[in-house]
Amino acid sequence: MRFHPALLATASALTLGACSTGRHLPAYEPPLGRADFQVVRTTAYTHTESDHEQYGNRTALGSVLHAAPPPVVPRAMPLTRDQSLSGSEADYQQVAYIAGPQPFLRDNFSRQVYGSAAADWSRWPAGTIFRVVSTGQFYRVEDYGWALSGRNTIDLYMATPSDMNGWGVRREMIQIVQWGDPAESLHRLARHTKYRHIRRMVLELEGHERAAAALD
Numbered sequence: 001m002r003f004h005p006a007l008l009a010t011a012s013a014l015t016l017g018a019c020s021t022g023r024h025l026p027a028y029e030p031p032l033g034r035a036d037f038q039v040v041r042t043t044a045y046t047h048t049e050s051d052h053e054q055y056g057n058r059t060a061l062g063s064v065l066h067a068a069p070p071p072v073v074p075r076a077m078p079l080t081r082d083q084s085l086s087g088s089e090a091d092y093q094q095v096a097y098i099a100g101p102q103p104f105l106r107d108n109f110s111r112q113v114y115g116s117a118a119a120d121w122s123r124w125p126a127g128t129i130f131r132v133v134s135t136g137q138f139y140r141v142e143d144y145g146w147a148l149s150g151r152n153t154i155d156l157y158m159a160t161p162s163d164m165n166g167w168g169v170r171r172e173m174i175q176i177v178q179w180g181d182p183a184e185s186l187h188r189l190a191r192h193t194k195y196r197h198i199r200r201m202v203l204e205l206e207g208h209e210r211a212a213a214a215l216d
Helices: 005-010 087-091 159-169 180-190 196-205 209-214
Strands: 037-045 114-118 129-132 137-143 153-157 168-179
Touching: 037 159, 137 153, 180 196, 196 209
Parallel strands: 037 153, 114 137
Antiparallel strands: 037 168, 114 153, 129 137, 129 168
16 A cells, blocks of 8 residues: 555555465454444555555456545534534534435435445445445445454545545445345355455354454
């Protein structure tokens, strides 16, 4: 990953089947509760990084990587914490969406163009479609990665290293508009459990969270 030195400690997650030899899995995080709105850590990746070059511009699902269209709404701006609000809602002001049909409504999402994203498929199964609330951009979970296994982090695909570095690491509220199929994710992953990051996802998909957390 090519990051500004200040971001090296929180560099973007490695996508797809990175080599597992001699490395420990990332520290396990308990899964977030399944909900339509979630606040998650987001990072970014691009296909020109050295760890992704062997996969070219393809995703783990075999599709072509896509960057999301430009944001359709202004970003929410941090404010002084409002004690009347709870959690991450207290750190952001509301923003006005552009006039016209609002692309984040459930009955409109199927007509949207979405970007590719990578995540732990036991948290967000392959095919999960979500919207980043602050930008209005849609993404579809199509990849997974070593540094994402057992983590509440979503890696957003960016077309260029400049865009990737510009995103950095952000906590974002997302809206799930369509959950992927856990059974299909398990079917795709089960044949690759020689890789520890995939084995951790499989264990969690099978309901063995303690075993998944213990795997390093």
